[in-house]
Amino acid sequence: MEKVIVGLMGFGNIGSGFAAILEENKEQIECSLSRSIVIKRILVKDPENFTDLNITEEYFTGNADLILNDPEIDIVVELIGGVHPAYEYITRAIESGKHVVTANKAIMAIYGRELFALADKNRVSIRFEGSVGGGIPIIASLTRSLAGNQIEEIVGIINGTTNYILTRMYESNMSFQDALSEAQAKGFAEADPSSDIEGEDAAYKISILTHVAFGVYVKPEDIPCTGIGQISETEIEFANELGYKIKLLATVRRNNGNGSLDIHVHPTLVPFEHPLSSINHEFNALFIKGNAIGDLMLYGKGAGSLPTGSAVVGDVMEIVRIMKNDVFEEKLYTSRYHIEPTSISLGASAYYLRFKVKDKPGVLGKITTTFGKSDISLQSVVQKGRGGSSVDLTLITHEAKRDRLDAALNEIRKIDEVEKVSSILMVQKTP
Amino acid sequence: MEKVIVGLMGFGNIGSGFAAILEENKEQIECSLSRSIVIKRILVKDPENFTDLNITEEYFTGNADLILNDPEIDIVVELIGGVHPAYEYITRAIESGKHVVTANKAIMAIYGRELFALADKNRVSIRFEGSVGGGIPIIASLTRSLAGNQIEEIVGIINGTTNYILTRMYESNMSFQDALSEAQAKGFAEADPSSDIEGEDAAYKISILTHVAFGVYVKPEDIPCTGIGQISETEIEFANELGYKIKLLATVRRNNGNGSLDIHVHPTLVPFEHPLSSINHEFNALFIKGNAIGDLMLYGKGAGSLPTGSAVVGDVMEIVRIMKNDVFEEKLYTSRYHIEPTSISLGASAYYLRFKVKDKPGVLGKITTTFGKSDISLQSVVQKGRGGSSVDLTLITHEAKRDRLDAALNEIRKIDEVEKVSSILMVQKTP
Incomplete structure (x- = not known):
């Protein structure tokens, strides 16, 4: 032979x-x-x-x-x-x-x-x-089986370390630190886990997928990236009560073929009904939307x-x-537009926000009024721990652009009763 | 161009x-x-x-x-x-x-x-x-990306019509007949739905996958096949209480490379933790086990x-x-062993069994003794509706071969208090 x-x-x-x-x-x-x-x-x-x-x-x-x-x-x-x-x-x-x-x-x-x-x-x-x-088989699928599709969106859990940590925090109500130590002991996290935890690893991978799927090249360091270091077990519990799991998602979405991209790596509340919410431990999954195939998900071990x-x-x-066959496959990855993006942004998203506020009458009204002035509408509001000197106020917004949200949050920070903006997480739509 | x-x-x-x-x-x-x-x-x-x-x-x-x-x-x-x-x-x-x-x-x-x-x-x-x-992209993945694996098992939800019906029965506590009518109205079931309902369609598909994955050719009519026509909303509710959804699964498993296959299309209780349990409506999914890749699942719209x-x-x-390139890919599907199976069987499985029995003392003992004599051990027993003249007795066995199970059931049918064996469904292992 x-x-x-x-x-x-x-x-x-x-x-x-x-x-x-x-x-x-x-x-x-x-x-x-x-x-x-x-x-x-x-x-x-x-x-x-x-x-x-x-x-x-x-x-x-x-x-x-x-x-x-x-x-x-x-x-x-x-x-x-x-x-x-x-x-x-x-x-x-x-x-x-x-x-x-x-x-x-x-x-x-x-x-x-x-x-x-x-x-x-x-x-x-x-x-x-x-x-x-x-x-x-994500690269092969994008390059070959889905070649007849215009890919609209890729959303993935593409870092096994952070998914393992978030799963263990959810399952066993562990702290981030304990879950990280366990992941290190089991070989799912490295001695220096910063590239995984901070989302850099996921940014590399979503950059590669963007290139293969859209022919658009984004430098990994240009991808807006938030890690999971700030996620506490309390956050995971709050999200759970609202019907969500917290996952580190890498997302890329092409806007109307003009070369502008929504792209980011961000901790995100994923509703229980979304297939990505049940991807646990060290498993990875990629959720792809194409204009012909509709929704497709690939799931498997992301490392090892x-x-x-x-x-x-x-x-x-x-x-x-x-x-x-003594041939070579010319331009398998380079035949597409192969351009740089005209612009990069976080795009519009629903957001989960948690505030630490003084438990005084009227504070909720002040906050919602500020959002209203910025044209940001709210899906839900939950207040926890009434009775203490300060309470947790959790809000989920409807879709909003991040710059508009940040402007509203700056105004909200000026309200006397608002002690702290504790969390800003994205919320994934049900597919 | x-x-x-x-x-x-x-x-x-x-x-x-x-x-x-x-x-x-x-x-x-x-x-x-x-x-x-x-x-x-x-x-x-x-x-x-x-x-x-x-x-x-x-x-x-x-x-x-x-x-x-x-x-x-x-x-x-x-x-x-x-x-x-x-x-x-x-x-x-x-x-x-x-x-x-x-x-x-x-x-x-x-x-x-x-x-x-x-x-x-x-x-x-x-x-x-x-x-x-x-x-x-299941054929492409098996042929190319997974070509370096020995595939051990494929388990799939590969008929959208039956999955739509079972999902609707589960979600809305509908009867089989009503869910079928709705599926027909929505274009998910044909006017004559028998090929889908009875599992023939799934048998065709698992035959194709067996050929591609194992190089083993099984005639579709030789594949043991049980449809979903006998599944009632009561069954779905019982399964739900035990932590399972009922899905029509097509399964093929190769036994130690000797060409013998476990292959079947069978309604199966899938535990909530199994990724296949969350595949709903008209979606299809394929769960593949390879000796290198481990578990892989592909999920998407199975028709349309x-x-x-x-x-x-x-x-x-x-x-x-x-x-x-002016070449052709010789033997892409025929280079493997390309043999007929040495034997086909249902293989070993845990089973969910429901009996209608007279509510008399000792009946459970008689049934469990009969299973014991046949070397079939039980995972769980649930009795429902105590008080009436007859009650439902639900059992889940540990793994057993079907011929041994059938022999035990024949003995059990002879017990005076046993009115009917109402259900025999398979139970899927957690991966």
Whole structure:
């Protein structure tokens, strides 16, 4: 059987999962491709740690050139993570005429455009299914099955760490800190969890999806992003009583094809009837609206050695199918408009607001009057804890633009009885 | 821009949706393919009904030969439905070297093997994403993104009519008959709903998925199939009190790769925590277990003009991409084992059983003893309506094989106080 030779860069969580799947499902993969996939060499930091496992001389190597300069290697699988030197390795691989598969969200979010163009120029393929949603086939679905749709909206739970924390806080009435510690102990959060908690990880991923779905490139750092560090167990309980779960949602919506986008990562109240409200623990889900397909949701494990490894194997197999035909799929990701957005905003949303106010007659009236003056109407008002010196006042607005809301909140902060605006969360519509 | 010429057969619900999407999303499709897709001719029963719409002479035609014998037509899109003459048209199209896209579940379930082989022989593609789950990208995901997985199990809600009926019975405590009438009025059920209600439609679809996922061909008529005609609103209420919704599930599970399958279409109690329990109304969902990806669920509209049209457009676009490269994807569906199953069974399942019994002391003891003798253990027992001459006794068993269960039930029917075995439903495990 003809062999396709792979150079693997990185042998951590995902890299070892990738190799394990190739081994475990060898018969199935060969049966499907009429080719065998062989890892010739693996780049690791400390090859001396792998001497027991060494099958051939220099199977594990610390020298990237042994992969990048090896003309026998057809496909480079980059699973090192981080931006440098992974980006340079990917670039060199493409320039050497090698196909590339990666699960690197930072690189695809920051350098996707450059890499797509470089791959087209060198007539090779680059695939990156594992960079968003682990094994969930979201990139493939957007690129292929849904290609006949104008995608209108993507809303997703695309960070497993924060979803695990929020789920545990909900289930067990834990504090954020305790849930984070548990997530770290179980391997669902890193020692430094800030990129996940603050929403940066989700911003990378929604940037990639925006590029693939709309052909619009948004820099991850331009995406308005609010993390979950401020969410308390009280907030989760209040939301629950109102019929919502709190989830960290990444959202992108295209406005009438003029290139303007509503895009954000924001903690959001999701109504119990919405399918995203039942996505728990480390699971991810993507809710997609297309003008032909209507609502579609994809749900699965958003991270982990084998689920992400599954996406990488799928990508490698897809490239092998293309190689068999000795062609390359030109402009798979670059044929669309491929523009920068004309403007970015948070868009309109209903908001959940919690105030700490002095329990005096008339305070509710003052607040609602201020909203009324700003043309913001309210869906519901709940007052809690009557009797103490200060009480919690929870409001849900109808849809409003954020700048208008912020202006109203500035006025409200000036009201004597208002001690604090404790929470500003988005509220998701029922689909 | 180069044109790809399509002959469309059928202009009903899906056919007109397909044409509408091509028109509405023309710019997007051309941008993505660098080709335009043009429908040259549409086969309809009564072309004279379409004279107002006629753009060119014989755009609508009653003569299939004008499509099948036209060398200019690259792709035949078959959306007539039914087995004959659609099967003969597809066969002739392939033999004339035309690619075929269809959403015809009956043909793909009954003749899939023959058509895959014929397409390979004639070096053309056949695509059928729309035949299962409307717009949900299930065939593409199984064939491509999940190609590196050994699929272990597929469990799906793949019939929108029965899901709509069961949802309405649950929501509004309606009778089966009333919910069916409402579904018919809303266009979710046909005038003769028997194929949906009795599970035949779901059996076609699970047969197709079994072929694609496992390379194992099961005749639809060999699939054990129980419909929902016997489900009463009382049953739904009982299940709800126990923490379950009743869904018509289609299930296939491969046993240790020896070619033996557990496969069935059966009304099933789905625990509230299971993602499938929240799939309501006309929506479909597929829950897939792969040895690398773990659990994956795809959810969307399982039928309808635009969702199914979306799948058909996606298939046509995929073929256009292949045509551009002037290659063909050999053995995409036939490279796997492609065998018949060594055996088919219902497999082991927990069961929900309801008995009508005389309210006399000792009857419960007699029933549980009989189960004990057959090595069937019980998870829970609920007795309802104490006081009347007869009462409802509801039991949930632990996992048991169906033949053993049936043997026990035969013994139980002999007990004097047992008036009737009212219900035998499966119970789904929490994932």
